Amino acid sequence: MKMEKLNYILDRRSIRRYTSQKIGNKEMKAILTAAMYAPSAVNMQPWHFVVIDDPFLMEKIMEIHPHARMLQTTSHAVVVCGDEQLQHDDGYWVVDCGAATQNILLAAQTLGLGSCWVGLHPREERKRSFSRLLHLPSHVKPFALVALGYPEEQKPRPERFHAEKVRSNGWEKPFFQE
Numbered sequence: 001m002k003m004e005k006l007n008y009i010l011d012r013r014s015i016r017r018y019t020s021q022k023i024g025n026k027e028m029k030a031i032l033t034a035a036m037y038a039p040s041a042v043n044m045q046p047w048h049f050v051v052i053d054d055p056f057l058m059e060k061i062m063e064i065h066p067h068a069r070m071l072q073t074t075s076h077a078v079v080v081c082g083d084e085q086l087q088h089d090d091g092y093w094v095v096d097c098g099a100a101t102q103n104i105l106l107a108a109q110t111l112g113l114g115s116c117w118v119g120l121h122p123r124e125e126r127k128r129s130f131s132r133l134l135h136l137p138s139h140v141k142p143f144a145l146v147a148l149g150y151p152e153e154q155k156p157r158p159e160r161f162h163a164e165k166v167r168s169n170g171w172e173k174p175f176f177q178e
């Protein structure tokens, strides 16, 4: 049934424990291809991706980010970056990078991998630390870190559909009637 194809979206969870198995370059290319197929304003594709697989750098990241302990077991991480010189207009790089980041999470899920979005934007201090650590040029802004690896934990699908969040033709009326 066609609806079942949505399962890979609904069953994606943030994974924070990974096995020691390393992700191959073929899978990494597939994941980053998916990222680059994300929609972007005026199709400007204002993104760059910094792949991290150096344990020393993973350690450094854990020192500067308070919520990135999952990097202890991660195979790879990707820092999604936005390019202010490529974006359609002020602020668009953030939205475009959000779409690319979500594509990474869903591509990983499709390939049987686990992932976790670790926030950088909009925290300026974190962004500055990452820019310094990765030697980013000043027009390239770190947006998010995505941890990737083979999952060591499984998480059940929570209930997240809430009919009352959906309105019909304006705010007054619910779209889904009881």
Ligand SMILES: Cc1cc2nc3c(=O)[nH]c(=O)nc-3n(C[C@H](O)[C@H](O)[C@H](O)COP(=O)(O)O)c2cc1C
Pocket: 012, 013, 014, 015, 016, 067, 068, 116, 117, 118, 119, 120
């Ligand atoms: C903008 C953003 C920032 C996040 N930052 C972190 C983070 O720093 N560390 C972390 O472990 N998870 C982080 N997450 C993951 C969320 O905690 C997770 O998506 C949320 O709890 C829902 O769980 P699920 O992804 O398993 O559905 C972030 C997610 C988003 C979208």
